[in-house]
Amino acid sequence: MLSIHTRIARRQLLRHTTHRLLSRRDFTIAIDGPAASGKSSTARAVAQELGFGYIDSGSIYRCATLLALRQNITDMGEGSASLADLISHAKVDIKVRPSTSHQTPSLGRLAVPEVQVLLDGEDVSREIRTPEVNRLVAKIASDSGIRQAVLHIQRKLAADAESRSTTSRSADANDMPGGVVMDGRDIGTTIFPGAELKIYLDASAMARAIRRWDEMNQMKDVTAQKPAHDPKASVAPAAVYPSVEEIARELETRDYADINRENSPLRIAPDAVVIDNTNLTFAQQVYTITDLARERMGLEPKHSDC
Numbered sequence: 001m002l003s004i005h006t007r008i009a010r011r012q013l014l015r016h017t018t019h020r021l022l023s024r025r026d027f028t029i030a031i032d033g034p035a036a037s038g039k040s041s042t043a044r045a046v047a048q049e050l051g052f053g054y055i056d057s058g059s060i061y062r063c064a065t066l067l068a069l070r071q072n073i074t075d076m077g078e079g080s081a082s083l084a085d086l087i088s089h090a091k092v093d094i095k096v097r098p099s100t101s102h103q104t105p106s107l108g109r110l111a112v113p114e115v116q117v118l119l120d121g122e123d124v125s126r127e128i129r130t131p132e133v134n135r136l137v138a139k140i141a142s143d144s145g146i147r148q149a150v151l152h153i154q155r156k157l158a159a160d161a162e163s164r165s166t167t168s169r170s171a172d173a174n175d176m177p178g179g180v181v182m183d184g185r186d187i188g189t190t191i192f193p194g195a196e197l198k199i200y201l202d203a204s205a206m207a208r209a210i211r212r213w214d215e216m217n218q219m220k221d222v223t224a225q226k227p228a229h230d231p232k233a234s235v236a237p238a239a240v241y242p243s244v245e246e247i248a249r250e251l252e253t254r255d256y257a258d259i260n261r262e263n264s265p266l267r268i269a270p271d272a273v274v275i276d277n278t279n280l281t282f283a284q285q286v287y288t289i290t291d292l293a294r295e296r297m298g299l300e301p302k303h304s305d306c
């Protein structure tokens, strides 16, 4: 026979555990915005700060595009159904590796986890970001059959987001409900219209193009620093790296396609918080979002001074 105290303690433990289980995916943060506005770097840092899972929805469209290129499907009229079938039967996985160090000078000291994208077990993280994929992805993403297939993958990945959460939660993250941060173009409008926090991240077209250009040049520098005996170390010819103007044109073309497509176009959700980060530091934009999330979870904001 259990004592009354033991029974009360057990009941409290059960209630606490149930609350923790129920609240694992209680909080969803949707981050939408145009290309290169900082969505994925911000979403990853926010996820790590809050100990949430992270899903890069654009990478799923990129996987579909890679499949299309590999199968030579470029006509979305005829190929749509077979590509939708291919992607819906493929296993897309997004693995987050927690980071403790800053990645680039522009990001300061904030940790931005690395993300690995697996397509049927193959690491395609680099292959889905090639110029060929960049050129085709907006066309693939405008197809309604593909969007429907990707929607199911997105919701499934979110459902087991807990296994994706960054393992090194910040000091007080254990007191928080679980959650997921997903970035894309239609997360707050279509995928999770009930998300607890919706952010529309924007920046001027020139700031976005310069940041992308900087990013490419940093990668070029890293490649150049590899030892000369490494056969993979040869620096790609300069012509491979586009100018800021070319990058700006590519971003503009992609934004135009994303905003003007019929299915689930890029829109600002009516209840979204719009953050223009043209003149913000990376830390300012990340902490603005984590503090908004903390407030909505009933917790004290931590960075009201930055």
Ligand SMILES: Nc1ncnc2c1ncn2[C@@H]1O[C@H](COP(=O)(O)OP(=O)(O)OP(=O)(O)O)[C@@H](O)[C@H]1O
Pocket: 033, 034, 035, 036, 037, 038, 039, 040, 041, 042, 058, 104, 106, 107, 211, 212, 215, 277, 280, 281, 282, 283, 285
């Ligand atoms: N406030 C900021 N100041 C300076 N650089 C920033 C800032 N925010 C993000 N960046 C940088 O801008 C670049 C683009 O960011 P990111 O890749 O996160 O954009 P994105 O919106 O996810 O892009 P895409 O839609 O093409 O996937 C990255 O190099 C990132 O480090």
Ligand SMILES: Nc1ccn([C@H]2C[C@H](O)[C@@H](COP(=O)(O)O)O2)c(=O)n1
Pocket: 035, 036, 057, 058, 059, 061, 062, 137, 138, 141, 183, 184, 185, 186, 187, 254, 258
């Ligand atoms: N929820 C989403 C996410 C992405 N897309 C499209 C739009 C982009 O052109 C493409 C690649 O996205 P990125 O990796 O650059 O974020 O995928 C979309 O339509 N909906």
